[in-house]
Amino acid sequence: MTQPLEASAPYAEQMDAADPLASFKNQFHFPQHQGKDSIYFCGNSLGLQAKSVSAAVAQELEDWRNMAVEGYFRARNPWLYYQYNFSKTLSGMMGCSEDEVTVMNTLTVNLHLILQSFYRPGKERFRIIMEAGAFPSDQYALETLVKLHGLDPDNAIIEIKPRPGAKLLETADILETIHTHRDSLALVLMGGINYYTGQFYDLPAITAAAHAAGAYAGYDLAHVAGNIPLRLHEWDVDFAVWCSYKYLNGGPGAAGGLYVHERFGNDASFPRLAGWWGNDESTRFKMEKGFIPRKGAAGWQISTAQVFNMVALKASLEIFDAAGMERLREKSLRLTAYLESLLKQSPLPCEIITPADPQQRGAQLSLFFPENGKAIHAKMMEQGIICDYREPGVIRLAPAPLYCSFTDVYRFYEVLRNF
Incomplete structure (x- = not known):
């Protein structure tokens, strides 16, 4: 990156306001934390449930109920x-x-x-x-x-x-x-x-x-x-x-x-x-x-x-069809770049082990913590930020572009900085 991106909540909110894919976040269910949506960086382990899934399952149940074997040919x-x-x-x-x-x-x-x-x-x-x-x-x-x-x-x-x-x-x-x-x-x-x-x-x-x-x-x-x-x-x-x-x-x-x-x-x-x-x-x-x-x-x-x-x-x-894979990739590159920029702006107790070249990575940064990795991961979970920990010493962050925002990324950085 040529210059750091601004490390502030207003800047992240401005990025979200300019994001043409921001509304897709509303099409997913999020785990709840203290009555609010969690920040979810675990799509590289298990993606979120789309809100349309319940109706889709109900349709197949209805066709099975009403048609039985004929559903192979006459279901919706x-x-x-x-x-x-x-x-x-x-x-x-x-x-x-x-x-x-x-x-x-x-x-x-x-x-x-x-x-x-x-x-x-x-x-x-x-x-x-x-x-x-x-x-x-x-x-x-x-x-x-x-x-x-x-x-x-x-x-x-x-x-x-x-x-x-x-x-x-x-x-x-x-x-x-x-x-x-x-x-x-x-x-x-x-x-x-x-x-x-x-x-x-x-x-x-x-x-x-x-x-x-x-x-x-x-x-x-x-x-x-x-x-x-x-x-x-x-x-x-x-x-x-x-x-x-x-x-x-x-x-x-x-x-x-x-x-x-x-x-x-x-x-x-x-x-x-x-x-x-x-x-x-x-x-x-x-x-x-x-x-x-x-x-x-x-x-x-x-x-x-x-x-x-x-x-x-x-x-x-x-x-995915509505969002477009190329547009999602473009947002993913910007989200991950923002996370990387924030992490490099302060002396933090971790090393980014994912390649710095954006073409050699996807929607993931792996942070290696020589010490206290598990404790930091637990702190994130307590703050409603869901990510995962893998031995030895790595917290994996996956800001999936369909349902993650620049504000989500900034919030993670804010918690880590104050650990």
């Missing part, structure tokens, strides 16, 4: 085609065709399923590269995956660590590791954003390096979906998975998302595990054996659409 949102409600919005967010994206299952289930297609180790190519300190589910998934193939995780999984004394990964180190193991590499699987540091990795460069090494490139986009606009097809990413309960506000345990590049989705011979919801719709109800995959990512569908586990996501994505 026919259940037989429910998964298609998400294709247009998600394809815009992810930067791909509607056929390349679908909604199903949950994140780690989808990861296990898609790895059955993209991890087929041979005698020479069997190694997987991932970042050290990835979210535990990804670590567990890969550990058990290689064991299922009779391999030793300590040999088959290569974890890239930050340089000594650093908390962030250098893109050059990721690319060098891929090149070093090019002859034995089968797959690169990384989080799009590291949950702890908030670092957004260079997906185009990593993907290109993996392909140059003869390996597949896939990503867990749990902390990216609904946060940063992507161009997965243009970047030639092979596959990606994500959850819907963080920035996408789909509710706890909401259905996950899946992207598969069209060169695999349009190849009926590409290996996969199958269920009848992934079968070609024209033959699905013939009840015959012989799997014929649907075109695109939908060919990895397994079971009937989880309507009541998708309805809140449908309501939230309608708000």
